[in-house]
Amino acid sequence: MAHYAMLIDAARCTGCAACRVACQMQWQLPPEVFFNRLEFRESGKYPDVKQEIVPVQCMHCDNPPCATVCPTKATYKRADGLVLIDHDKCIGCKYCVVACPYDVRQMNDRGIPEKCRFCAGFIEKGEQPPCVSTCMNDVRVFGDLDDPNSEISKKMKEKPVYQLAAEKGTKPRVFYVKRGG
C-alpha cells in the first residue's frame, strides 16, 4: 500500500498561483473556490528586506482533527494517507472547518466544506497532481513515502524538513523544507 505525501520547498516559490488555477481546472472549481493558497510575508527594513511565500493546502493529517470531530464520519482517512469527504454523508455542520488548524476548508454552494483531495483518482494512475506538475520552480514534490526510491523519499532524506503546527499533534503528510536546508 502506498502512503502518499507532499514536500514543499517554499524558498523556491515566486507566488505565481499556477498551482491554484491548475488545480481549479483539474477539479472544475469556480474562480472563488481554491484548494491551495499562498501566504506572503515580508520581513526586515528597506533595503535589507526579505520576502517569504508559503503554499498551504490540506495537510492530509495522519491524525486529522476534522475527521475526529465529524459526527457522521463524512470526513475519513484512507489507508493510502488521503483525507477525503463523502459528500452523501456530510450534514454541513462545519465542525471540520473550525477544527482544522490550517484553515484550508472552503464551503461549496451545497454547504459542504471542501478542500484539497490530493488528486484522488489521478494519483493512483501514476499522474502527478497539477499543483506539482505545473510549477515552474519545482516547489512541490508528491509521491509515495513507502517507496524508498520515490523522488519524495530521496528528497526527504537529503533535506531537513518540518511540518506546520506540528505541536498540535495532527501529523501532517505535507512536509516543508527547512529554510537554509
Add this chain to the structure above:
Amino acid sequence: MLTISRRTFLKAGALAGAACAVPAAFDFPSFVRGAAEQPVTKIPSTCNGCSTNCALWVYVKNGRLWKLEGDPKSMKNEGRLCARAYGVAADVYNPDRVTGPMKRTGEGQFSPISWEQAFTEIAGKLTKIIDKDTAGAVAWMAHGGKETYAQMLLDEIGAATYITHYSTCFTSKTNAWDKMVGNQLTSDINRARYMLFAGRNYAGGIMPGAMRKIMRAKDRGAKIVVVDPRLCELAKVADEWLPIRPGTDLAFFLGLAHTLISEKLYDEKFVKEYVFGFEEFWNANRYFTAEKAAEICDIPAAKIRAIARELAKNAPAAFLEPGYHGLHNHYAASTQIAQANVIVNALLGNFYKHGGLMPAAGPKFGKLTLPKRLQPEKGERADGAGVNNEYPTVETSRGIAQHMPDRIAAGKVKALFIYHFNPLRTAPDPEYQKKMVKADLVVSIPVDWNETSVHTAHYILPEHYYLERMDAPKSTGGNIAHDYPQAVMRFPALKPLHNTKHLLDILKGIAQAMKIDDLYPFTVEEEAAAMLKPLGATLDTMKDNGCLEVAEAVRPEFPVKDGKPALTTTTGKVEFSVGAFKLHGRMGVPVWTPPLVSPKAENEFRLIHGKQPWHSHSVTSNSPYLMAVSKSYNGSRMWMNRSRADKLGVRDGDTVTVEARIEHGGEARTVSKKVAVKVTEMLHPECVWVPSGYGNFSPRQKVGYQQGVNYNDFAPARVEPLSGGCMVQEVIVTVRKGG
C-alpha cells in the same frame, strides 16, 4: 455564515492571507462522476495568455475544455504553465466575449450585423479611401509581430503602415540591438555561471522555461543578481537584490563598463577583433567612474565594481540580461540604456558564446508558392517610423502605436484596423487615444469587448478564440537561448462557440467584397503544410506530437565571412557608436542622460509599473480566475515604501488619491484616480509601483471593470525620437491620503 478566525503560519501584520469566499457554483462531484466515464481528447496548441507562445496540450471532454498541460518539449515552458495560461483558456467561456460582428450605433452602442453586411460596408468605405488616392492612409495595428495575412492586403492596396504594440513595450532594446549588432541575442541561462538581471523579471512577466533554467542554474551554483527598484518575484529567489533608484540604470551600466575598461577586465581580444567605436565610447565616458555612477543610482561604488569584477571573472559564461519592457521603452534615455547593455556584454566578450549570449534558433520554414501579383508602389509610413523628417531611426518593422489620434487628425490615417490589440488600455493617455474614433473607418478584430473596440471601433469583427482555431506554425525562439530550433502550432480544440471567424476568413471576406480576386488562394491547413514540409513534418505529425524540435544545432560562432566579422551592421562588427543616432546634436555612443523628470516634494513620486505573475496586461484582467487571485492577495494595490507612507500618514490598505498633469498638443489636464495602497519595505522610496494588468474601463468587461488603476492613465502620449518608445515612467504623480 460562520466567521472563521484566520490562522497563518507566517506571523506578521502585513500578511495578506487568502480570503475564504463563498463560492457561486461548485459542482465537482457530478463533474468527477461524469468525467470518469467520458473519453478525453488531447489537442496541441500554444497559449495566448502572453506573447511567449508556450506549447500546451488541451484536454477536451464532452466537447468542453477540461484542462491544460504544458508540452515538456517546448523550450519556452518545459511542460510548465503559469496561472495566466489556465485563466485565459477558461475565458473561452467568458460571457464578455463579442459573439458576432457588430456595428457602432452610438457611443458605446453596437448592433449585431451579418458578416456579409460588415464585409460589404467595410469594403465600400475602404475602396472609397483608396480611390481618393489615399491608400497610404490605411493602417493596420496589431499586438504582435507581422500577421502575414494583413500584410498581404496592405501590399495589395499599397499601404505601408503596419504597426505593432512594441513602441509601448520594448522598441528601444530591439532598435539598439538591431543597429549595433544586427541581431537580437538571447541569454544562455543553461550554461551561465553569473547572471545579472536589470529590467527583466521572468517570474513576474513569466516565461516558465526561463524560470526553470534559472532555478536549475541556481541549483548548480550559478550566481543570480537582480537590479530592480522593487523586490520583484525574481529577486525573491536571487542571490542578491540591488534596489536601484528608478530611472538611473544607465548610470549603473556605464559604471560597470567603466570598471571593466579602467581595471582592464574586459575582453581585449574580442573588442579588438569585433568591436567598432570602442575609443569613441571610452572618450565620452572616461570620467564616468563607478563612484560617479553610485552618486546617481544609489548602488554603492564598491558594489558596482564588485559586480563588474564578478561578471569578468565568469565571462564569457556571464551576462547582463538584454532586458525588456520597463527599462527599454519607458525612459527618455531608454535607447542609450539599451546601448549600454550591448556594450557591457560586448566588453565581457560573451557574444555567440555558450553561457553568454547566443542567437535565437528558428526553424527554416517552407512557404506556399503563390502567384505573383501586380502591386502598387508604397508611399511613406503614416506613423512616421523611418520617415526622414519625422522618426528616421525608428524600426519600420515595429512602428509607432501611441500617437495614432494625432496622425488621424493630420489626415495621415483615414482607415484603421486594430487586430488583437487594445491601445486604449495599453498605450498612454486613454482619453487621448479615444480620439481614434474620428478616423473615417475603424475596424477592431478582438475576441472580447475591450476598451478600444467599445470606444473607437465602427465595426467589431470578432475572431475565433485561440482554442477554436488553427494557426500556422511558429518558431519558439527568442529571449532565452536553446540549442535547437523548435516549431509549435495551434490546432482547433473546441468548436467555435459564437458567430466568429478566423482572421484569414475575415480578410478573405473583406478582400472579396472589395472585388480583389484571389488575394488569399489558400487555407490555413495548406499554408501550415507548406511551412512544415522542409522540416519533414506534416499536420498529422504536429497534431500527434506537439512541439517539434529540429536537429540542426545553433553553434557558438561569431559570424565571419572571408576572415572578417560579418554581422549585418555596416562594419560587420558590434558598433558601440551608432551613426544613425547622431541626430540633433546627439552622440552615437551612450553617455549619462538624466531622466526627464524627477520627484522633489514630499508628496511626489515617480510612477513605475511592472508585471505581476497573475496578469499579462489588459488581455487577462477580465478573467474571473485570474481576478479572483488578485482579490485573494489584494493584487491591485499600488506599492509605496513604508517610510514615505508614514510621512503621508498612509497605512496599508488605505485609499489614496493619485494625480498627474498631462500635457498634450498645447492642452493640459489633471488626471486624478483613487487606489488602495500596499505599504511595503520592498520598494525604493522614490517611486510608487503599480502592477500593469489593472484599471479596465470597458463597462462590458464586468470582471475587470475599474479594478485598480493603470499606469497609462497618468502618462501623456509621447514619442521618444530615436526608437519610438513611449516614456511612460517619465511621470511624476502626487499622492494624498483619502479619496
